[in-house]
Amino acid sequence: MSRIIAGAAGGTPLASVPGSMTRPTTDRVKEALFSRLAAFGIIAGARVLDLYAGSGSLGVESGSRGASSVDLVEFDAKASSVCQRNADLINGVLASKVVTVHRGKVEPFLERTAEDARWDLVFLDPPYPLDEVALSAVLAKLAAHLAPAAVVVVERSSRSPEPGWPAGLERFAERKYGETKLWFAEPSVPDAIGPGTEATE
Template structure:
């Protein structure tokens, strides 16, 4: 059973999506990922977006650790219902509404997002059948909605190729955990900005 690892709701069991509709992030990978995010200092107060949310475990973990808002985007009806259960659980423990569920296709959600909408931390854990061109297209739509110092985490099979990064998003690190590989990316720095420039709010220690 999946659980929230740390924060205000630490140790709380989460509902899982029945069957094999989704590929949940293991607690081992989740713990390693959030340890890194804590080191970057990107969670507290962050606007978090969890695309292809599955059970919403990554968004729930973010909410527990102090994110300001969390948007879970999941199209499958059963998975979306589980997201809602977990969102209600976290919101109840926090005593306020932090996590919001959107039953929508990821592409449609990003297309409908207001021009001013932006997120500080984004998770993408797409299903294996989503091919690289389709993933790259989603990342391209996402690029217009990233805060200047945003961090994007893409979770894929360790056998999958590196995502095709569109203009506006660039990879700065990757990490393999058994059958899982995490890709870390951020908004591309415009050519007019020097490579040593630190944008407002960006962690200077980020590779």
């Protein structure tokens, strides 16, 4: 069973999506990921976006650790229902509405987002059937809605190729955890002050 690892609701079990329609991030990978994000100093006070949210585990973890707002975007009815349960759980612990669930497809969500909307931390764990061209198109839409020092985390199978980064985004690190690979990117604009380039492993 997945759980919230740390923060205000640390140790709290999370609802999971039934069956195998989603590919939840394991607690091992999640712990390693958030350890790295904490080192970047990016979580506390961040505006977080969790695309293809599944159960909303990554977004809810961010809320527990002090994010100022979290948007979970999930199209599947069962998965978005689980997202809502987990959002209600963390909002109840925090006694404020930090996490909001948006049921719908990722591309239309980004297209209708206000031009001045900016996120500091974005998670993408797209389904494997989403090909690299489609993923690159989503990243291109996302690039217009990032804060200058934002961090984007793309989770894929370790057998998948590196995402095609569109203009406005560049990869600065990658990490492999068994069958999971995480790609870290940041805005590629002159005034961006992100975590900076790291050696890859």
